[in-house]
Amino acid sequence: MTKRYQNIVVGFGKGGKTLAKFLATQHEEVLVIEQSNQMYGGTCINIGCLPSKNLILNGQRNVPFTEAVSRRGEMTAQLRNKNYHMLADEPTITVLDGKATFNSNHQISVRKADGTEVTVEGERIFINTGAQPIIPNISGLQLGKRVVTSKEAMTLPSLPKRLAILGGGHIGLEFAEMFNSYGSGVTIFDHHDQLLGRTEPEAAKLVANDLKASGIHVELNSELQSVHPTDHDITINYRQNGQISEQEFDVLLVATGRRPNTSDLGLENTDIELTKRGAIEVDQHLKTTVNNVWALGDVNGGPQFTYISLDDFRIVKDQLFGDGQRTTADRNVVPHSTFITPPLSSVGMTEEEARQAGKKVLVFKLMANSIPKARVIEDQRGIFKAIVDQDSHEILGATIYAEESHELINTIALAMKGHLSYEMLRDMIYTHPTMAEAFNDLFKQPVK
Numbered sequence: 001m002t003k004r005y006q007n008i009v010v011g012f013g014k015g016g017k018t019l020a021k022f023l024a025t026q027h028e029e030v031l032v033i034e035q036s037n038q039m040y041g042g043t044c045i046n047i048g049c050l051p052s053k054n055l056i057l058n059g060q061r062n063v064p065f066t067e068a069v070s071r072r073g074e075m076t077a078q079l080r081n082k083n084y085h086m087l088a089d090e091p092t093i094t095v096l097d098g099k100a101t102f103n104s105n106h107q108i109s110v111r112k113a114d115g116t117e118v119t120v121e122g123e124r125i126f127i128n129t130g131a132q133p134i135i136p137n138i139s140g141l142q143l144g145k146r147v148v149t150s151k152e153a154m155t156l157p158s159l160p161k162r163l164a165i166l167g168g169g170h171i172g173l174e175f176a177e178m179f180n181s182y183g184s185g186v187t188i189f190d191h192h193d194q195l196l197g198r199t200e201p202e203a204a205k206l207v208a209n210d211l212k213a214s215g216i217h218v219e220l221n222s223e224l225q226s227v228h229p230t231d232h233d234i235t236i237n238y239r240q241n242g243q244i245s246e247q248e249f250d251v252l253l254v255a256t257g258r259r260p261n262t263s264d265l266g267l268e269n270t271d272i273e274l275t276k277r278g279a280i281e282v283d284q285h286l287k288t289t290v291n292n293v294w295a296l297g298d299v300n301g302g303p304q305f306t307y308i309s310l311d312d313f314r315i316v317k318d319q320l321f322g323d324g325q326r327t328t329a330d331r332n333v334v335p336h337s338t339f340i341t342p343p344l345s346s347v348g349m350t351e352e353e354a355r356q357a358g359k360k361v362l363v364f365k366l367m368a369n370s371i372p373k374a375r376v377i378e379d380q381r382g383i384f385k386a387i388v389d390q391d392s393h394e395i396l397g398a399t400i401y402a403e404e405s406h407e408l409i410n411t412i413a414l415a416m417k418g419h420l421s422y423e424m425l426r427d428m429i430y431t432h433p434t435m436a437e438a439f440n441d442l443f444k445q446p447v448k
Protein backbone atom coordinates (compact mmCIF):
# COMPACT_ATOMS: atom_id res chain seq x y z
CA MET A 1 0.00 0.00 0.00
CA THR A 2 1.27 3.49 -0.80
CA LYS A 3 1.27 5.80 2.22
CA ARG A 4 0.56 9.45 1.55
CA TYR A 5 2.37 12.17 3.55
CA GLN A 6 1.71 15.89 3.78
CA ASN A 7 5.43 16.56 3.27
CA ILE A 8 8.35 14.44 2.07
CA VAL A 9 11.96 15.62 2.38
CA VAL A 10 14.40 13.59 0.26
CA GLY A 11 17.88 13.86 1.85
CA PHE A 12 18.76 14.86 5.41
CA GLY A 13 20.78 17.95 4.40
CA LYS A 14 20.91 21.42 5.93
CA GLY A 15 17.95 22.98 4.15
CA GLY A 16 15.79 19.85 4.36
CA LYS A 17 16.33 19.10 8.03
CA THR A 18 15.72 22.72 9.02
CA LEU A 19 12.53 22.72 6.98
CA ALA A 20 11.37 19.39 8.46
CA LYS A 21 11.87 20.73 11.99
CA PHE A 22 10.00 23.91 11.13
CA LEU A 23 7.12 22.01 9.55
CA ALA A 24 6.87 19.94 12.73
CA THR A 25 6.48 23.13 14.78
CA GLN A 26 3.50 23.88 12.53
CA HIS A 27 2.08 20.41 13.44
CA GLU A 28 2.59 19.17 9.88
CA GLU A 29 3.44 15.56 9.08
CA VAL A 30 6.86 15.03 7.48
CA LEU A 31 8.66 11.98 6.08
CA VAL A 32 12.44 12.47 5.86
CA ILE A 33 14.18 9.92 3.61
CA GLU A 34 17.95 9.47 4.06
CA GLN A 35 19.93 6.88 2.13
CA SER A 36 22.64 6.34 4.78
CA ASN A 37 22.42 6.11 8.55
CA GLN A 38 25.94 7.57 8.54
CA MET A 39 24.66 10.77 6.94
CA TYR A 40 21.95 12.07 9.29
CA GLY A 41 22.52 15.83 9.21
CA GLY A 42 24.03 15.69 5.71
CA THR A 43 27.41 16.48 4.18
CA CYS A 44 28.43 19.42 6.35
CA ILE A 45 28.49 17.66 9.69
CA ASN A 46 29.49 14.17 8.51
CA ILE A 47 31.95 14.52 5.61
CA GLY A 48 32.24 18.26 4.91
CA CYS A 49 32.70 21.52 6.80
CA LEU A 50 32.86 20.42 10.42
CA PRO A 51 35.07 17.31 10.27
CA SER A 52 37.46 19.07 7.87
CA LYS A 53 37.75 22.13 10.15
CA ASN A 54 38.26 19.84 13.17
CA LEU A 55 41.11 18.06 11.36
CA ILE A 56 42.61 21.39 10.27
CA LEU A 57 42.57 22.65 13.86
CA ASN A 58 44.06 19.49 15.32
CA GLY A 59 46.82 19.57 12.69
CA GLN A 60 47.71 23.08 13.88
CA ARG A 61 47.71 21.78 17.47
CA ASN A 62 50.20 19.03 16.54
CA VAL A 63 47.77 16.20 17.34
CA PRO A 64 49.04 13.03 15.56
CA PHE A 65 47.03 12.23 12.41
CA THR A 66 45.48 8.92 13.51
CA GLU A 67 44.37 10.41 16.84
CA ALA A 68 42.90 13.43 15.01
CA VAL A 69 41.01 11.09 12.66
CA SER A 70 39.56 9.27 15.61
CA ARG A 71 38.56 12.53 17.37
CA ARG A 72 36.88 13.62 14.14
CA GLY A 73 34.95 10.34 14.20
CA GLU A 74 33.74 10.94 17.76
CA MET A 75 32.65 14.47 16.88
CA THR A 76 30.69 13.45 13.78
CA ALA A 77 29.05 10.53 15.63
CA GLN A 78 27.80 12.92 18.31
CA LEU A 79 26.55 15.45 15.77
CA ARG A 80 24.85 12.73 13.73
CA ASN A 81 23.07 11.36 16.77
CA LYS A 82 21.96 14.86 17.81
CA ASN A 83 20.68 15.58 14.30
CA TYR A 84 18.81 12.29 14.13
CA HIS A 85 17.01 12.92 17.41
CA MET A 86 16.32 16.55 16.52
CA LEU A 87 13.97 15.19 13.83
CA ALA A 88 13.08 11.64 14.85
CA ASP A 89 11.91 12.70 18.32
CA GLU A 90 9.31 15.03 16.85
CA PRO A 91 5.89 13.32 17.00
CA THR A 92 4.97 14.36 13.44
CA ILE A 93 8.31 13.45 11.78
CA THR A 94 9.29 9.99 10.51
CA VAL A 95 12.89 9.37 9.48
CA LEU A 96 13.09 6.56 6.94
CA ASP A 97 16.47 4.99 6.06
CA GLY A 98 16.64 4.19 2.37
CA LYS A 99 17.45 5.43 -1.12
CA ALA A 100 14.67 7.41 -2.76
CA THR A 101 13.80 7.12 -6.45
CA PHE A 102 10.92 8.95 -8.09
CA ASN A 103 8.30 6.77 -9.84
CA SER A 104 6.24 9.77 -10.92
CA ASN A 105 5.81 13.44 -10.03
CA HIS A 106 4.56 12.74 -6.50
CA GLN A 107 5.36 9.07 -5.91
CA ILE A 108 8.68 7.80 -4.56
CA SER A 109 10.07 4.30 -3.99
CA VAL A 110 12.43 3.88 -1.07
CA ARG A 111 14.87 0.96 -1.15
CA LYS A 112 15.97 0.08 2.37
CA ALA A 113 19.31 -1.45 3.38
CA ASP A 114 17.69 -4.90 3.76
CA GLY A 115 16.61 -4.78 0.10
CA THR A 116 12.91 -4.25 0.77
CA GLU A 117 11.09 -1.37 -0.84
CA VAL A 118 8.27 0.93 0.23
CA THR A 119 6.33 3.36 -1.90
CA VAL A 120 5.21 6.74 -0.59
CA GLU A 121 3.45 9.80 -1.95
CA GLY A 122 3.82 13.42 -0.93
CA GLU A 123 1.49 16.39 -1.25
CA ARG A 124 4.64 18.47 -1.11
CA ILE A 125 8.12 17.09 -1.90
CA PHE A 126 11.41 18.81 -1.08
CA ILE A 127 14.52 17.43 -2.80
CA ASN A 128 17.67 18.03 -0.74
CA THR A 129 20.07 15.37 -2.01
CA GLY A 130 23.26 17.48 -2.10
CA ALA A 131 26.22 16.91 -4.43
CA GLN A 132 28.98 14.40 -5.04
CA PRO A 133 32.62 14.70 -6.13
CA ILE A 134 33.36 15.02 -9.84
CA ILE A 135 35.92 12.45 -10.96
CA PRO A 136 37.48 13.72 -14.21
CA ASN A 137 37.72 11.33 -17.11
CA ILE A 138 41.45 10.59 -16.94
CA SER A 139 42.98 7.24 -17.83
CA GLY A 140 43.37 5.09 -14.68
CA LEU A 141 41.57 7.57 -12.42
CA GLN A 142 39.16 5.50 -10.36
CA LEU A 143 38.37 5.72 -6.67
CA GLY A 144 40.17 3.07 -4.59
CA LYS A 145 42.97 2.60 -2.10
CA ARG A 146 45.26 5.09 -3.90
CA VAL A 147 42.64 7.52 -5.26
CA VAL A 148 40.32 9.17 -2.75
CA THR A 149 37.93 12.09 -2.37
CA SER A 150 37.74 14.46 0.62
CA LYS A 151 35.43 11.95 2.34
CA GLU A 152 37.90 9.06 2.38
CA ALA A 153 40.86 11.42 2.97
CA MET A 154 39.39 12.24 6.38
CA THR A 155 39.36 8.57 7.45
CA LEU A 156 42.67 7.31 6.02
CA PRO A 157 44.14 4.62 8.30
CA SER A 158 47.57 6.27 8.24
CA LEU A 159 49.14 9.53 7.13
CA PRO A 160 50.27 9.42 3.48
CA LYS A 161 53.94 10.42 3.25
CA ARG A 162 53.41 11.81 -0.26
CA LEU A 163 49.98 13.24 -1.12
CA ALA A 164 48.97 14.56 -4.53
CA ILE A 165 45.88 16.77 -4.72
CA LEU A 166 44.11 17.28 -8.04
CA GLY A 167 42.34 20.67 -7.90
CA GLY A 168 43.46 23.88 -6.22
CA GLY A 169 40.03 25.10 -5.11
CA HIS A 170 38.33 25.20 -1.71
CA ILE A 171 38.91 21.55 -0.80
CA GLY A 172 42.31 21.32 -2.49
CA LEU A 173 43.79 24.19 -0.51
CA GLU A 174 42.21 23.40 2.85
CA PHE A 175 43.32 19.76 2.62
CA ALA A 176 46.79 20.69 1.31
CA GLU A 177 47.49 22.81 4.36
CA MET A 178 45.87 20.29 6.67
CA PHE A 179 47.94 17.31 5.45
CA ASN A 180 51.07 19.47 5.35
CA SER A 181 50.52 20.35 9.02
CA TYR A 182 50.36 16.62 9.91
CA GLY A 183 53.64 16.02 8.07
CA SER A 184 52.66 14.79 4.57
CA GLY A 185 54.61 16.05 1.58
CA VAL A 186 51.87 17.68 -0.52
CA THR A 187 51.72 18.61 -4.21
CA ILE A 188 48.71 20.42 -5.72
CA PHE A 189 47.98 20.03 -9.43
CA ASP A 190 45.57 22.45 -11.10
CA HIS A 191 44.97 22.94 -14.82
CA HIS A 192 44.50 26.71 -14.44
CA ASP A 193 47.26 29.29 -14.29
CA GLN A 194 46.26 30.33 -10.76
CA LEU A 195 44.78 28.71 -7.68
CA LEU A 196 41.17 29.27 -6.68
CA GLY A 197 39.69 30.04 -10.09
CA ARG A 198 38.08 33.46 -10.10
CA THR A 199 39.86 34.93 -7.07
CA GLU A 200 41.63 38.31 -7.36
CA PRO A 201 45.00 37.42 -8.94
CA GLU A 202 47.02 39.43 -6.38
CA ALA A 203 45.53 37.35 -3.56
CA ALA A 204 45.83 34.04 -5.45
CA LYS A 205 49.55 34.74 -6.10
CA LEU A 206 50.21 35.49 -2.43
CA VAL A 207 48.35 32.32 -1.41
CA ALA A 208 50.46 30.24 -3.83
CA ASN A 209 53.70 31.83 -2.55
CA ASP A 210 52.73 31.24 1.08
CA LEU A 211 51.79 27.62 0.38
CA LYS A 212 55.14 27.11 -1.33
CA ALA A 213 56.95 28.77 1.60
CA SER A 214 55.28 26.26 3.93
CA GLY A 215 56.66 23.37 1.86
CA ILE A 216 53.65 22.61 -0.38
CA HIS A 217 54.42 22.13 -4.09
CA VAL A 218 52.06 23.87 -6.49
CA GLU A 219 51.96 22.68 -10.10
CA LEU A 220 49.79 25.11 -12.10
CA ASN A 221 48.89 24.74 -15.79
CA SER A 222 49.17 20.99 -15.32
CA GLU A 223 46.90 18.56 -17.15
CA LEU A 224 46.88 15.02 -15.84
CA GLN A 225 47.32 12.57 -18.73
CA SER A 226 47.03 9.30 -16.82
CA VAL A 227 47.43 7.81 -13.38
CA HIS A 228 48.79 4.36 -12.53
CA PRO A 229 47.84 3.06 -9.10
CA THR A 230 49.58 -0.07 -7.74
CA ASP A 231 49.43 -1.79 -4.38
CA HIS A 232 52.27 0.41 -3.08
CA ASP A 233 51.93 3.81 -4.75
CA ILE A 234 50.42 5.84 -7.57
CA THR A 235 52.27 7.36 -10.52
CA ILE A 236 50.91 10.53 -12.07
CA ASN A 237 51.69 11.58 -15.62
CA TYR A 238 50.99 15.19 -16.42
CA ARG A 239 51.60 17.75 -19.14
CA GLN A 240 52.83 21.15 -18.03
CA ASN A 241 53.92 23.92 -20.39
CA GLY A 242 54.23 21.40 -23.24
CA GLN A 243 56.34 18.92 -21.25
CA ILE A 244 55.27 15.53 -19.94
CA SER A 245 56.42 14.72 -16.41
CA GLU A 246 55.89 11.90 -13.96
CA GLN A 247 55.73 11.85 -10.16
CA GLU A 248 55.02 9.14 -7.58
CA PHE A 249 52.78 9.50 -4.55
CA ASP A 250 51.14 7.35 -1.88
CA VAL A 251 47.66 8.78 -2.33
CA LEU A 252 45.90 11.06 -4.83
CA LEU A 253 43.05 13.21 -3.50
CA VAL A 254 40.59 14.33 -6.19
CA ALA A 255 39.12 17.78 -5.44
CA THR A 256 37.90 18.98 -8.81
CA GLY A 257 34.44 20.22 -7.83
CA ARG A 258 31.13 18.61 -6.87
CA ARG A 259 28.10 17.97 -9.06
CA PRO A 260 24.45 17.91 -8.00
CA ASN A 261 23.15 14.49 -6.88
CA THR A 262 20.48 13.96 -9.53
CA SER A 263 21.71 11.05 -11.62
CA ASP A 264 19.94 8.17 -9.89
CA LEU A 265 16.89 9.96 -8.50
CA GLY A 266 14.56 8.58 -11.20
CA LEU A 267 13.82 12.09 -12.45
CA GLU A 268 13.30 10.66 -15.94
CA ASN A 269 10.00 9.29 -14.56
CA THR A 270 8.85 12.82 -13.72
CA ASP A 271 8.38 16.24 -15.30
CA ILE A 272 11.17 17.66 -13.11
CA GLU A 273 13.67 19.23 -15.47
CA LEU A 274 17.41 19.56 -15.17
CA THR A 275 19.68 22.44 -16.15
CA LYS A 276 22.43 21.93 -18.73
CA ARG A 277 24.84 21.32 -15.85
CA GLY A 278 22.70 18.55 -14.37
CA ALA A 279 21.20 20.50 -11.46
CA ILE A 280 17.47 20.49 -10.74
CA GLU A 281 15.96 23.48 -12.48
CA VAL A 282 14.22 25.82 -10.03
CA ASP A 283 12.62 29.25 -10.17
CA GLN A 284 13.43 32.12 -7.81
CA HIS A 285 11.25 30.46 -5.15
CA LEU A 286 13.12 27.13 -5.58
CA LYS A 287 10.11 25.49 -7.17
CA THR A 288 10.94 22.82 -9.72
CA THR A 289 9.06 22.42 -13.01
CA VAL A 290 6.55 20.24 -11.13
CA ASN A 291 3.97 21.87 -8.92
CA ASN A 292 4.54 21.27 -5.19
CA VAL A 293 8.05 19.94 -5.67
CA TRP A 294 10.97 22.11 -4.54
CA ALA A 295 14.76 21.63 -4.56
CA LEU A 296 17.03 22.99 -1.83
CA GLY A 297 20.80 23.07 -1.36
CA ASP A 298 23.61 21.90 -3.66
CA VAL A 299 21.22 19.86 -5.81
CA ASN A 300 19.62 23.00 -7.29
CA GLY A 301 22.90 24.25 -8.74
CA GLY A 302 23.31 27.33 -6.52
CA PRO A 303 26.51 28.18 -4.63
CA GLN A 304 27.65 25.06 -2.73
CA PHE A 305 27.73 26.29 0.85
CA THR A 306 25.87 25.18 3.95
CA TYR A 307 24.61 28.71 4.58
CA ILE A 308 23.08 28.80 1.08
CA SER A 309 21.17 25.58 1.79
CA LEU A 310 19.97 27.23 5.01
CA ASP A 311 18.91 30.29 3.04
CA ASP A 312 17.05 28.01 0.63
CA PHE A 313 15.06 26.86 3.66
CA ARG A 314 14.20 30.50 4.45
CA ILE A 315 12.96 31.03 0.90
CA VAL A 316 10.71 27.95 1.01
CA LYS A 317 9.44 28.76 4.51
CA ASP A 318 8.59 32.31 3.44
CA GLN A 319 6.65 30.94 0.49
CA LEU A 320 4.68 28.41 2.53
CA PHE A 321 4.11 30.42 5.70
CA GLY A 322 5.12 34.04 4.96
CA ASP A 323 4.49 36.62 2.28
CA GLY A 324 6.60 34.86 -0.37
CA GLN A 325 8.83 37.89 -0.87
CA ARG A 326 12.12 36.12 -0.20
CA THR A 327 13.73 34.78 -3.39
CA THR A 328 17.12 33.87 -4.84
CA ALA A 329 16.94 37.18 -6.72
CA ASP A 330 17.99 39.04 -3.53
CA ARG A 331 21.01 36.81 -3.27
CA ASN A 332 23.46 39.24 -4.80
CA VAL A 333 25.82 39.26 -1.82
CA VAL A 334 27.22 35.84 -0.91
CA PRO A 335 30.51 35.93 0.99
CA HIS A 336 32.74 32.87 1.19
CA SER A 337 35.95 31.86 2.92
CA THR A 338 38.62 29.26 2.29
CA PHE A 339 39.87 28.13 5.67
CA ILE A 340 43.60 28.22 5.10
CA THR A 341 46.02 30.22 7.26
CA PRO A 342 45.53 33.09 6.95
CA PRO A 343 42.02 32.59 5.60
CA LEU A 344 41.05 33.85 2.16
CA SER A 345 37.62 35.47 1.91
CA SER A 346 35.71 37.15 -0.90
CA VAL A 347 32.39 38.70 -1.70
CA GLY A 348 30.94 40.18 -4.89
CA MET A 349 32.90 41.03 -8.03
CA THR A 350 36.59 40.96 -8.72
CA GLU A 351 38.16 43.98 -10.41
CA GLU A 352 38.16 42.18 -13.76
CA GLU A 353 34.51 41.14 -13.43
CA ALA A 354 33.47 44.69 -12.54
CA ARG A 355 35.34 46.16 -15.52
CA GLN A 356 33.92 43.49 -17.82
CA ALA A 357 30.45 44.44 -16.59
CA GLY A 358 31.18 47.98 -17.83
CA LYS A 359 31.53 49.54 -14.37
CA LYS A 360 33.79 52.52 -13.71
CA VAL A 361 35.66 51.48 -10.60
CA LEU A 362 37.84 52.73 -7.79
CA VAL A 363 40.29 50.08 -6.58
CA PHE A 364 41.58 50.05 -3.01
CA LYS A 365 44.43 47.87 -1.73
CA LEU A 366 46.22 47.46 1.57
CA MET A 367 48.91 44.98 2.56
CA ALA A 368 48.18 43.15 5.81
CA ASN A 369 51.65 43.93 7.19
CA SER A 370 50.59 47.53 7.85
CA ILE A 371 47.92 46.43 10.36
CA PRO A 372 48.94 46.52 14.07
CA LYS A 373 46.72 43.53 14.94
CA ALA A 374 48.45 41.42 12.27
CA ARG A 375 51.71 42.15 14.09
CA VAL A 376 50.12 41.16 17.40
CA ILE A 377 48.88 37.88 15.87
CA GLU A 378 52.38 37.44 14.40
CA ASP A 379 51.01 36.71 10.97
CA GLN A 380 51.40 39.71 8.69
CA ARG A 381 50.81 37.86 5.44
CA GLY A 382 48.17 38.93 2.98
CA ILE A 383 46.30 41.71 1.24
CA PHE A 384 42.98 43.56 1.33
CA LYS A 385 41.47 44.58 -2.02
CA ALA A 386 38.14 46.30 -2.56
CA ILE A 387 36.35 47.38 -5.74
CA VAL A 388 34.04 50.38 -5.51
CA ASP A 389 31.59 51.84 -8.02
CA GLN A 390 32.99 55.24 -8.99
CA ASP A 391 29.52 56.79 -9.38
CA SER A 392 27.58 55.42 -6.39
CA HIS A 393 30.59 54.83 -4.09
CA GLU A 394 29.04 51.47 -3.17
CA ILE A 395 31.31 48.46 -2.75
CA LEU A 396 31.05 46.01 -5.67
CA GLY A 397 33.32 43.36 -4.23
CA ALA A 398 36.22 42.62 -1.91
CA THR A 399 38.86 39.99 -1.32
CA ILE A 400 40.71 39.70 1.96
CA TYR A 401 43.61 37.32 2.41
CA ALA A 402 44.59 37.98 6.01
CA GLU A 403 44.07 36.79 9.56
CA GLU A 404 40.40 36.95 10.61
CA SER A 405 39.20 37.61 7.06
CA HIS A 406 36.41 35.06 7.58
CA GLU A 407 34.93 37.49 10.11
CA LEU A 408 35.82 40.74 8.28
CA ILE A 409 34.16 39.69 5.03
CA ASN A 410 30.77 39.64 6.73
CA THR A 411 31.14 43.37 7.55
CA ILE A 412 31.86 44.13 3.89
CA ALA A 413 28.89 41.96 2.86
CA LEU A 414 26.64 43.89 5.26
CA ALA A 415 27.84 47.21 3.82
CA MET A 416 27.09 45.94 0.31
CA LYS A 417 23.66 44.62 1.28
CA GLY A 418 22.82 47.90 3.03
CA HIS A 419 24.05 49.98 0.03
CA LEU A 420 26.48 51.85 2.28
CA SER A 421 29.15 54.00 0.70
CA TYR A 422 32.78 52.98 1.12
CA GLU A 423 33.29 56.21 3.08
CA MET A 424 31.05 54.79 5.81
CA LEU A 425 33.50 51.92 6.37
CA ARG A 426 36.45 54.30 6.01
CA ASP A 427 35.15 56.71 8.68
CA MET A 428 33.76 54.21 11.23
CA ILE A 429 35.13 54.07 14.76
CA TYR A 430 36.55 50.55 15.21
CA THR A 431 37.85 48.91 18.37
CA HIS A 432 41.62 48.57 18.69
CA PRO A 433 43.62 46.47 18.14
CA THR A 434 41.49 44.64 15.56
CA MET A 435 41.81 43.62 11.95
CA ALA A 436 38.59 45.56 11.23
CA GLU A 437 40.29 48.90 11.85
CA ALA A 438 42.20 48.21 8.62
CA PHE A 439 39.09 49.48 6.82
CA ASN A 440 40.03 53.02 8.02
CA ASP A 441 43.24 52.76 6.00
CA LEU A 442 42.10 50.52 3.15
CA PHE A 443 39.59 53.07 1.89
CA LYS A 444 41.79 56.19 2.31
CA GLN A 445 43.08 56.43 -1.23
CA PRO A 446 42.24 54.46 -4.40
CA VAL A 447 45.22 53.07 -6.28
CA LYS A 448 46.01 54.90 -9.50
Ligand SMILES: Cc1cc2nc3c(=O)[nH]c(=O)nc-3n(C[C@H](O)[C@H](O)[C@H](O)COP(=O)(O)OP(=O)(O)OC[C@H]3O[C@@H](n4cnc5c(N)ncnc54)[C@H](O)[C@@H]3O)c2cc1C
Nearest residue numbers: 011013014035042043048049100130297298304305306309
Ligand atom coordinates in the same frame (compact mmCIF):
# COMPACT_ATOMS: atom_id res chain seq x y z
C1 LIG B 1 35.17 18.60 2.46
C2 LIG B 1 34.10 19.66 2.37
C3 LIG B 1 34.24 20.82 3.12
C4 LIG B 1 33.24 21.80 3.06
N1 LIG B 1 33.41 22.94 3.82
C5 LIG B 1 32.45 23.87 3.82
C6 LIG B 1 32.55 25.02 4.65
O1 LIG B 1 33.53 25.20 5.36
N2 LIG B 1 31.53 25.91 4.65
C7 LIG B 1 30.43 25.72 3.87
O2 LIG B 1 29.51 26.54 3.95
N3 LIG B 1 30.30 24.66 3.04
C8 LIG B 1 31.29 23.73 3.01
N4 LIG B 1 31.15 22.63 2.21
C9 LIG B 1 29.97 22.52 1.34
C10 LIG B 1 28.76 22.05 2.16
O3 LIG B 1 29.10 20.90 2.90
C11 LIG B 1 27.58 21.76 1.25
O4 LIG B 1 27.34 22.88 0.43
C12 LIG B 1 26.33 21.48 2.05
O5 LIG B 1 26.56 20.50 3.03
C13 LIG B 1 25.20 21.03 1.12
O6 LIG B 1 24.08 20.74 1.87
P1 LIG B 1 22.72 20.27 1.20
O7 LIG B 1 21.63 20.79 2.07
O8 LIG B 1 22.68 20.60 -0.23
O9 LIG B 1 22.71 18.69 1.28
P2 LIG B 1 23.67 17.63 1.97
O10 LIG B 1 24.08 18.06 3.33
O11 LIG B 1 24.71 17.28 1.00
O12 LIG B 1 22.68 16.40 2.20
C14 LIG B 1 22.18 15.63 1.18
C15 LIG B 1 21.73 14.31 1.80
O13 LIG B 1 20.92 13.61 0.87
C16 LIG B 1 21.21 12.22 0.96
N5 LIG B 1 20.78 11.62 -0.30
C17 LIG B 1 21.30 11.80 -1.54
N6 LIG B 1 20.61 11.11 -2.46
C18 LIG B 1 19.60 10.48 -1.80
C19 LIG B 1 18.56 9.61 -2.20
N7 LIG B 1 18.37 9.27 -3.48
N8 LIG B 1 17.72 9.14 -1.24
C20 LIG B 1 17.86 9.47 0.07
N9 LIG B 1 18.85 10.29 0.50
C21 LIG B 1 19.70 10.79 -0.42
C22 LIG B 1 22.71 12.18 1.22
O14 LIG B 1 23.11 10.96 1.83
C23 LIG B 1 22.89 13.38 2.15
O15 LIG B 1 22.82 13.04 3.52
C24 LIG B 1 32.11 21.62 2.25
C25 LIG B 1 31.97 20.45 1.48
C26 LIG B 1 32.96 19.48 1.54
C27 LIG B 1 32.81 18.22 0.74
Ligand SMILES: NC(=O)c1ccc[n+]([C@@H]2O[C@H](COP(=O)([O-])OP(=O)(O)OC[C@H]3O[C@@H](n4cnc5c(N)ncnc54)[C@H](O)[C@@H]3O)[C@@H](O)[C@H]2O)c1
Nearest residue numbers: 136167168169170171172190191255256257258304337338
Ligand atom coordinates in the same frame (compact mmCIF):
# COMPACT_ATOMS: atom_id res chain seq x y z
N1 LIG C 1 35.38 26.80 3.04
C1 LIG C 1 34.32 26.48 2.31
O1 LIG C 1 33.31 27.15 2.28
C2 LIG C 1 34.37 25.21 1.50
C3 LIG C 1 35.33 24.25 1.74
C4 LIG C 1 35.33 23.10 0.95
C5 LIG C 1 34.38 22.93 -0.04
N2 LIG C 1 33.44 23.89 -0.24
C6 LIG C 1 32.43 23.76 -1.31
O2 LIG C 1 32.61 22.53 -1.99
C7 LIG C 1 32.74 22.77 -3.38
C8 LIG C 1 33.64 21.75 -4.00
O3 LIG C 1 35.00 22.01 -3.63
P1 LIG C 1 36.19 21.70 -4.63
O4 LIG C 1 37.45 22.22 -4.05
O5 LIG C 1 36.07 20.28 -5.06
O6 LIG C 1 35.78 22.54 -5.92
P2 LIG C 1 36.23 24.00 -6.41
O7 LIG C 1 35.31 24.33 -7.51
O8 LIG C 1 36.37 24.93 -5.28
O9 LIG C 1 37.70 23.78 -7.01
C9 LIG C 1 37.95 22.85 -8.03
C10 LIG C 1 39.36 23.09 -8.55
O10 LIG C 1 39.71 21.99 -9.37
C11 LIG C 1 40.34 22.45 -10.54
N3 LIG C 1 40.13 21.42 -11.56
C12 LIG C 1 38.94 20.98 -12.08
N4 LIG C 1 39.14 19.99 -12.94
C13 LIG C 1 40.48 19.77 -13.00
C14 LIG C 1 41.32 18.86 -13.72
N5 LIG C 1 40.82 17.96 -14.55
N6 LIG C 1 42.65 18.95 -13.53
C15 LIG C 1 43.17 19.86 -12.67
N7 LIG C 1 42.44 20.73 -11.95
C16 LIG C 1 41.11 20.68 -12.11
C17 LIG C 1 39.67 23.78 -10.84
O11 LIG C 1 40.51 24.58 -11.62
C18 LIG C 1 39.48 24.33 -9.41
O12 LIG C 1 40.62 25.07 -8.99
C19 LIG C 1 33.27 24.19 -3.48
O13 LIG C 1 32.95 24.79 -4.70
C20 LIG C 1 32.63 24.88 -2.32
O14 LIG C 1 31.39 25.40 -2.71
C21 LIG C 1 33.42 25.02 0.51
